[in-house]
Each structure stands twice: as structure tokens, then as C-alpha cells.
Amino acid sequence: MFANRAPGQAQLIRKVALWVDTGGSPGTYVQTGLAGVLGIVAVVIVFSLWFAAFSNIAALVTRDSESTAVWTNLLQFSLLFVSSAFLPVSVLPEWMQVVATVNPVTYGVDAVRALMLGQDVLTVIDVAAFSGIWNTIVPAVVVLGVLDLVVGGIAVVLLHRVASSRVR
Numbered sequence: 001m002f003a004n005r006a007p008g009q010a011q012l013i014r015k016v017a018l019w020v021d022t023g024g025s026p027g028t029y030v031q032t033g034l035a036g037v038l039g040i041v042a043v044v045i046v047f048s049l050w051f052a053a054f055s056n057i058a059a060l061v062t063r064d065s066e067s068t069a070v071w072t073n074l075l076q077f078s079l080l081f082v083s084s085a086f087l088p089v090s091v092l093p094e095w096m097q098v099v100a101t102v103n104p105v106t107y108g109v110d111a112v113r114a115l116m117l118g119q120d121v122l123t124v125i126d127v128a129a130f131s132g133i134w135n136t137i138v139p140a141v142v143v144l145g146v147l148d149l150v151v152g153g154i155a156v157v158l159l160h161r162v163a164s165s166r167v168r
Helices: 007-016 033-062 065-081 094-102 104-117 134-167
Strands: none
Touching: 033 065, 033 104, 033 134, 065 104, 104 134
16 A cells, blocks of 8 residues: 555655545645645644533533533534535525534534635635635634633633632
């Protein structure tokens, strides 16, 4: 599988696993190149912060690991299936389109998809203030960033309450 590659490059591909080796170059898979790969990592980090905060909120409220896992998985899978991850938003039923418009998974998926394809792919809101893929990336990062601040703030307040109640 890696026979036609230099030894160092083959090791890098095996360790990082950014793409499946089908004989093509990384540009075949990520149209925006290395900047796109770094952008994808940044979007994934911004996306994961709100979910980590939600997981902390669930843990602080339920105070039980099984209940925390149930609530976080329930939220995660529900949001995943009512997003643009599997189907274009335009083919979803009308009520799902409304949910997909406010669904953070849609914004994260669309931002990563824009970085992979090098195209504006955001379909839930129409943004023309920027150019090209920035019409997808900027609104997605703003929505996810605001969600990070709101859910993260709630998690910090709850954590502070729990920590101060145990001190007394």
C-alpha cells in the first residue's frame, strides 16, 4: 500500500492518518492544502469546546457517570442526524430544516466541508458579505464561538457553585 512512497512519508501517513492512500496527493482530498488541514483542526477545536462544556454541565447536574453518558450521547446523536452531515438540508423535511438552521453540528460540518472542497457550502443561512469559502467559515466559526461562550459560561457558573458548596 505504501510501497511507492518514501519511507518517511509513508510513516507520516500511517501516524497522522489524514487521508486514505489511494495513490493521490493530499491536495486530492483537501482542496485548500495545508492551510485547509490546519483550518479543519481549528474548526474541530472550536466545535468540540461547546460539546465538552455541555458534557461538564451534564456531569455537574446529574452527578452520575451513566446519566452523563446518556444525556451527552442523546444530544450528540440527535443533533448529528438532524444536521447537514448525512443529507443536504434542502432534502430534509421542513421541521428538520428549521432544526438544522440552529444546529451547531450543521455549522461545524459545513465549515469542514468548505475547507475540504474549497467552496462555499453553507446552505442554512445566506451570507454574501465575504468571498468564497469565507462565506461558510466565518458564520460557522462565529456561531460556534458564541455557543462556546454561552455553554462554557454556564459550565463555569455551575462548577463554581458546586466547588463553593463543598468548601463550607
